[in-house]
Amino acid sequence: MLARLLRPRHEASAHCDLPCGVYDPAQARIEAESVKAIIKKYADNDDPVFRTRALLIKEQRAELVKHHLWVLWTDYFKPPHLEQYPQLHQLFWDATKLAGAAGAKGTVDPGLADDLLAKIEEISKIFWETKAA
Numbered sequence: 001m002l003a004r005l006l007r008p009r010h011e012a013s014a015h016c017d018l019p020c021g022v023y024d025p026a027q028a029r030i031e032a033e034s035v036k037a038i039i040k041k042y043a044d045n046d047d048p049v050f051r052t053r054a055l056l057i058k059e060q061r062a063e064l065v066k067h068h069l070w071v072l073w074t075d076y077f078k079p080p081h082l083e084q085y086p087q088l089h090q091l092f093w094d095a096t097k098l099a100g101a102a103g104a105k106g107t108v109d110p111g112l113a114d115d116l117l118a119k120i121e122e123i124s125k126i127f128w129e130t131k132a133a
Contacts, residue, residue, distance in 0.1 A: 023076040025124040028068035028095075032120055034061040035104045036113035043108065055108075062105035065116065066096050072127065085126050095119035 038058040042051055073092045082088055097103055098116040 023072055023127075025068070025072060025120060025127050028065050028072070029117065029120045029124065031061045031064040031068065032099070032104070032113065032116050034058075035065065035099075036110060036117065039104075039108050039110050039113055043110075058108075059105050062099050062103075065099040065104070065120075069096050069099065069120075069123070072123065076127070077130075081126075081130055084130075088123075088126065091119060091122055091126075095123060 035058055038054050038061065042054040042058070045051060045054070069092060073088075073096075077088060095116065098112060098119060099105060103112045104116050
């Protein structure tokens with residue numbers, strides 16, 4: 001009898017952790033744009049203290065890019081999305097690698113920052129297509 005009383009009367013399901021509206025690839029894009037801007041500021045400045053600070057902040061921003069991408073990948077995108085967009089796994093793999101130690105986090109190559117932004121744009125396009133469906 002107690003189990004019957006504690007059982008929910010209504011069962012709800014959501015596509016993601018909360019009803020949609022809490023996820024947005026713009027968060028990753030904003031952090032990636034910060035990484036790119038920091039790389040430019042780093043290149044334009046010879047002060048070793050400034051450059052050290054720039055590297056530390058760039059690495060923090062790159063870590064946030066990875067975080068926001070992982071949240072989208074693990075919490076928003078579901079198996080039906082993979083069926084519709086089979087390139088998603090590789091796209092997220094490439095993007096997180098570009099944000100990581102071999103990419104924007106570990107280098108000051110502006111080309112890698114541009115590549116990261118391009119991958120995020122591809123993810124964003126797919127994300128908004130799934131939201132419109």
